[in-house]
Amino acid sequence: MRYHDLVPTMNTGPTQDIGFLNPLEEKGRAPRLVDPCILVIFGATGDLTARKLVPALYNLSREGQLPSHFACVGFARREKSHDRFRCEMEEAVRRFSRSSPLDENLWQLFANQLYYHISHFDQDAGYEALRLFLHELDGRLGTKGNRIFYLATPPSYFPTIIQKLGEHKLLYDTHQMREKWSRVVIEKPFGQDYESAVSLQQVVMNHLSESQLYRIDHYLGKETVQNLLIFRFANSLFEAFWNNHYIDHVQITVAESMGIGTRAALYEESGIMGDMIQNHMMQLLCLTAMEPPTSLHSDAIRDEKVKVLKALRPIDLARFEEQVVQGQYGPGYVDGLPVVGYREEEKVAPLSATATYAALKAYIDNWRWVGVPFYLRAGKRLPKRATEIAILFKKVPSILFSHKNPPGDNILVIRIQPDEGISLRINCKVPGPSSPIQPVKMDFRYGHYFGLTPPEAYERLIYDAMLGDSTLFERSDEVLASWKWCTPILTRWRERVDTSFPNYPAGSWGPPAADRLIAQDRRAWRLL
Amino acid sequence: MTTTTLQEALSRLWKEEQTRQRLPASLFTLLLYLPSRSLLPRYERLVHTLLQKIPCRLIWILQEESLSSLRTSVGSLPFSQGGSSLFCEEIRLETPSSLLERIPFLLLPHLIPDLPVYLLWAEDPTHQPPLLSSLAAMAQRVIFDTAAPSSLPDYAQALLSLLDALHGEVGDLHWSSTMGWRHLLATTFAQAEDFAAFAGKATLRFAYTPGEGPYPMEVLYLQAWLAARLSGIPLRLLPKKEGVELDYKTPEGMLHFLLTPHYTSDFAPSTLTDIEILGGENQATYTFKRRPHSQQVFVQHSDSYQCDLPYCRTLSEGGKLLDELFYPPVSTHYRDMLTLLASETLPWPHYQGKTHA
Numbered sequence: 001m002r003y004h005d006l007v008p009t010m011n012t013g014p015t016q017d018i019g020f021l022n023p024l025e026e027k028g029r030a031p032r033l034v035d036p037c038i039l040v041i042f043g044a045t046g047d048l049t050a051r052k053l054v055p056a057l058y059n060l061s062r063e064g065q066l067p068s069h070f071a072c073v074g075f076a077r078r079e080k081s082h083d084r085f086r087c088e089m090e091e092a093v094r095r096f097s098r099s100s101p102l103d104e105n106l107w108q109l110f111a112n113q114l115y116y117h118i119s120h121f122d123q124d125a126g127y128e129a130l131r132l133f134l135h136e137l138d139g140r141l142g143t144k145g146n147r148i149f150y151l152a153t154p155p156s157y158f159p160t161i162i163q164k165l166g167e168h169k170l171l172y173d174t175h176q177m178r179e180k181w182s183r184v185v186i187e188k189p190f191g192q193d194y195e196s197a198v199s200l201q202q203v204v205m206n207h208l209s210e211s212q213l214y215r216i217d218h219y220l221g222k223e224t225v226q227n228l229l230i231f232r233f234a235n236s237l238f239e240a241f242w243n244n245h246y247i248d249h250v251q252i253t254v255a256e257s258m259g260i261g262t263r264a265a266l267y268e269e270s271g272i273m274g275d276m277i278q279n280h281m282m283q284l285l286c287l288t289a290m291e292p293p294t295s296l297h298s299d300a301i302r303d304e305k306v307k308v309l310k311a312l313r314p315i316d317l318a319r320f321e322e323q324v325v326q327g328q329y330g331p332g333y334v335d336g337l338p339v340v341g342y343r344e345e346e347k348v349a350p351l352s353a354t355a356t357y358a359a360l361k362a363y364i365d366n367w368r369w370v371g372v373p374f375y376l377r378a379g380k381r382l383p384k385r386a387t388e389i390a391i392l393f394k395k396v397p398s399i400l401f402s403h404k405n406p407p408g409d410n411i412l413v414i415r416i417q418p419d420e421g422i423s424l425r426i427n428c429k430v431p432g433p434s435s436p437i438q439p440v441k442m443d444f445r446y447g448h449y450f451g452l453t454p455p456e457a458y459e460r461l462i463y464d465a466m467l468g469d470s471t472l473f474e475r476s477d478e479v480l481a482s483w484k485w486c487t488p489i490l491t492r493w494r495e496r497v498d499t500s501f502p503n504y505p506a507g508s509w510g511p512p513a514a515d516r517l518i519a520q521d522r523r524a525w526r527l528l
Numbered sequence: 529m530t531t532t533t534l535q536e537a538l539s540r541l542w543k544e545e546q547t548r549q550r551l552p553a554s555l556f557t558l559l560l561y562l563p564s565r566s567l568l569p570r571y572e573r574l575v576h577t578l579l580q581k582i583p584c585r586l587i588w589i590l591q592e593e594s595l596s597s598l599r600t601s602v603g604s605l606p607f608s609q610g611g612s613s614l615f616c617e618e619i620r621l622e623t624p625s626s627l628l629e630r631i632p633f634l635l636l637p638h639l640i641p642d643l644p645v646y647l648l649w650a651e652d653p654t655h656q657p658p659l660l661s662s663l664a665a666m667a668q669r670v671i672f673d674t675a676a677p678s679s680l681p682d683y684a685q686a687l688l689s690l691l692d693a694l695h696g697e698v699g700d701l702h703w704s705s706t707m708g709w710r711h712l713l714a715t716t717f718a719q720a721e722d723f724a725a726f727a728g729k730a731t732l733r734f735a736y737t738p739g740e741g742p743y744p745m746e747v748l749y750l751q752a753w754l755a756a757r758l759s760g761i762p763l764r765l766l767p768k769k770e771g772v773e774l775d776y777k778t779p780e781g782m783l784h785f786l787l788t789p790h791y792t793s794d795f796a797p798s799t800l801t802d803i804e805i806l807g808g809e810n811q812a813t814y815t816f817k818r819r820p821h822s823q824q825v826f827v828q829h830s831d832s833y834q835c836d837l838p839y840c841r842t843l844s845e846g847g848k849l850l851d852e853l854f855y856p857p858v859s860t861h862y863r864d865m866l867t868l869l870a871s872e873t874l875p876w877p878h879y880q881g882k883t884h885a
Contacts, residue, residue, distance in 0.1 A: 023757045024714035026861045033715055064708070064842035068715050068827070105822060109840040142836060448614060449555055450582065 034466045035181070036069035037146035038134055042121065042161055043153035044074025044085070047262070048187070050092035052218075053152060054114075056458035058093045061110045062103065063455075065463055069142040073115045075130065085116035098456055121157050127168040134170070145180035147172075148465055151187065154266055158186055159203040166207030174209070185214040185465050189274035190479045194487035201476055214465045215474040219280045221457025224420040224446065226472075228287045228389075229301070231414065231422065238412075239292070241393070243368045248409065251390040251526055252284050254378040257334050258385070259506070260356070264347035271354045272326070273490050276378040279474075280387075282309065282482040284416070285374060288389050289364050298471035302478055309481035313363040315488055322520065324489055327357030327511040329381040330502030339381065339506045353497045356380040357504060359514035360489075361521075375518055377525070381506035386528045387416035401437065408439045411526075420446040534638065537602040538617065545604060545615055553583035553607055553614040556644040556853070559635065559663055561589045563651040565622075571650060575605075578849045579616055583607040587635050588620045589663075595624045598634070632662040644668045646853055652677045654686045664694060671699035671852045676741030680748070680876040684869035691863060699852030702745040703862050707851070708823070708843030709750055709800060710861075715841070716814065716827060725805055725812035725831075726758055727780040732805050738789040739798030743876075747800050749865060751785045756864035758783065765874040774874065781808075794820035818843070 025033055039057070041049050060066045074085055090111065094102050117133060119126020138145055149165060151158055162184060165171050172182045184204075191197025204213060219225050232238060241247070254276050260267045267275060286305035293300040315323050330341035342348060342356050357379030364374065393410040401407055411425040423443040430436045464472055503511040509525065518525055542552065558578075560571055568590070575586060586605070599622040604615040621634060639645050647667035649660060652674045664670050670690070677683030691698050717723055732754070736747045751774065755762070760776030760783055771788040795801050795818070805814040812831040819826065823845060828838035868874075 020720045022714060022718060024710065024717055024754075026710065026714070026859050033718055035718075062842060064711065064823075064844045068718070068839065068841060105819070105824065106842070109824070140837070448553065448583075 034067040055097040188279040194483040220472040221461040255382040326355040328501040332506030673701040725808040735802040
């Protein structure tokens with residue numbers, strides 16, 4: 001290959017897309033190459049930046065995965081200098097990075113790539129100054145005009161920021177994208193319901209193309225969630241019984257023992273629906289229920305997820321209480337310590353009607369899943385932090401074994417966090433002359449066998465956003481389809497405020513109504 | 529010791545460990561062939577690093593001429609990530625060369641069913657003894673690691689034929705050790721215009737700390753890889769009193785490599801410490817200087833139009849057995865690199881000497 005014959009670089013999207021083929025790049029073995037770029041974080045003084053984003057960047061730098069020419073600019077309204085911001089981020093990385101202790105030498109070099117820009121989100125002068133500053137950094141650092149704008153702000157600021165970025169020519173059009181690229185990363189939730197999601201989508205599409213927008217659900221960055229695809233589609237064994245002939249029901253739990261902390265403003269806006277159900281829960285549901293994709297290309301996978309969302313049976317409003325339970329935690333005990341109720345949390349309205357718990361019964365109306373209920377529950381201030389998918393199989397015919405000692409259900413559990421792994425409950429004979437049946441677990445623990453400290457989800461997601469790989473990000477139709485299913489539930493909650501709140505003590509597994517929701521089908525929630 | 533005895537020893541080991549409430553854990557069986565016991569410390573260190581991350585059953589095959597018969601032993605090794613509940617089994621088979629033919633039969637019953645088998649071959653593969661073929665037939669992948677092949681072209685040629693015989697399922701720890709530098713060069717020369725540095729006559733100076741063997745394998749691999757990727761055809765090799773010069777003709781001009789040892793205690797032996805690339809049509813200069821006692825490399829670039837500020841990159845750590853086991857096997861980059869090293873145009877001196885210390 002003559003390198004002077006090669007097509008000049010065209011950064012239309014993924015780094016390894018059409019154009020220049022680097023003869024030094026070894027595909028499949030070496031880490032993929034990332035273009036030089038500047039990452040601008042809106043909301044740089046917030047929790048997410050300190051806890052997740054900058055530590056993720058630091059670890060990417062430690063692993064040699066940041067591009068050779070790179071800068072990170074924090075954008076926020078509080079007055080501070082570059083050095084002050086760097087000091088604060090050093091403290092954050094010391095506290096929150098998965099790798100420790102801090103590599104002092106590396107930090108010195110990494111910190112020199114951090115900058116701070118003062119402005120309000122709606123201030124035109126601030127965006128103009130940003131544009132000039134980024135241009136100056138391009139010249140100094142060789143970042144070639146490539147930009148990622150990370151919106152680590154409350155969702156209500158998204159339209160303003162995107163509009164201002166567009167107005168001040170910080171986002172590139174299709175023609176400009178032949179030489180450089182711009183991408184916007186936004187955090188969930190995308191909208192507060194279906195209408196606001198559609199409205200936000202319209203605002204966004206006025207300034208961006210779908211390929212420039214990366215909607216984060218950090219669950220998709222977790223190794224164990226990615227392992228779901230491998231587990232399902234790299235093992236022929238499971239596909240044979242992954243359907244309504246063998247599966248009795250599915251339970252998906254997203255439980256947190258933490259309260260809302262200092263995130264009252266955000267949580268009052270989103271509630272359990274926007275915080276967990278519409279995004280994390282729906283992603284886990286899709287990955288559990290989807291058909292095998294035609295390829296591992298991002299769109300092929302996302303196409304199958306959208307099909308699941310579109311096949312979800314709408315909630316029957318006439319039988320709402322049989323399918324949906326909401327809850328709000330009151331005072332209680334978590335890890336043996338007393339905790340306040342939601343309404344006593346800082347900056348929460350004393351009579352807040354925001355749900356911190358939900359349990360749902362969902363059906364997917366397609367050939368694979370017809371008749372199989374999916375029981376979904378998510379909540380704050382539950383007894384423990386646990387996210388898992390449990391597949392409960394149908395019972396064997398009750399012919400061979402005594403009704404006094406029937407075999408238990410086979411249960412396949414995929415533990416997303418903590419104690420990541422997979423277990424299968426099977427029935428065995430207890431050694432001895434009689435034949436009592438005892439369930440035992442075949443258990444695979446990720447940490448025991450691979451032992452590697454996996455990258456944090458944000459490291460993977462930021463890296464993929466730099467590469468232009470959208471596989472682990474939500475597509476617009478995915479988001480809108482999940483909101484379409486969730487919004488009638490929200491509407492009902494808003495129309496009929498639950499006066500029983502709070503209705504479960506912190507540290508319990510939720511309101512009694514949630515137990516009745518599954519018990520009416522003669523089933524029970526798994527004890528985690 | 530017979531196989532039955534070996535099995536009995538393993539059973540005793542399991543029982544003993546059970547009293548400590550520990551279970552054996554393994555994701556694969558790793559066979560390690562060492563032609564001499566003197567190599568054991570190096571590979572024990574390598575295995576120790578592996579067992580910090582992944583559990584496996586280890587079977588050592590140690591050639592020891594002082595022995596008159598086969599000697600076997602069984603033991604357990606801690607698996608760091610398993611806490612106190614898991615351990616790894618270790619089997620050692622020590623044998624004189626006269627009894628090597630028994631080894632495949634001895635270890636066959638002790639390969640864990642349904643899990644991969646990997647072979648690490650720590651000898652020059654040039655001679656390809658029968659034991660290599662027998663063990664390679666059992667393994668999903670063979671990883672080679674030799675400090676001092678007697679003839680570099682023969683060594684490269686042997687690896688090329690093994691690549692074909694083993695259907696590409698080959699790993700090479702020397703190749704793996706160049707991974708960090710290869711990635712650094714690929715990210716530095718990332719755009720088409722960057723390759724102007726190699727047009728015309730380009731001089732590439734590689735400085736390294738000498739090791740025990742005569743060939744600085746990492747450096748030789750890296751220069752051959754770079755030359756192969758730039759479509760270089762070997763023209764000339766000139767051994768110097770210290771180091772070597774090599775010339776390659778490329779479609780765009782000429783590559784003149786200077787491989788020079790330099791003596792410093794700042795780096796471990798056999799470490800590539802500096803790369804300097806000079807010349808090209810735009811008189812570009814690229815300097816890569818490795819920082820002592822770290823994986824960081826300072827990179828600086830200038831040409832007739834501009835002078836960039838230096839920046840720092842972190843070299844990914846290569847030479848890890850873990851990478852060679854789990855990642856896809858070697859690619860065409862490796863094959864092309866070996867093809868250049870095997871070239872008869874380059875009269876590499878023959879060497880009769882030690883392998884790793």
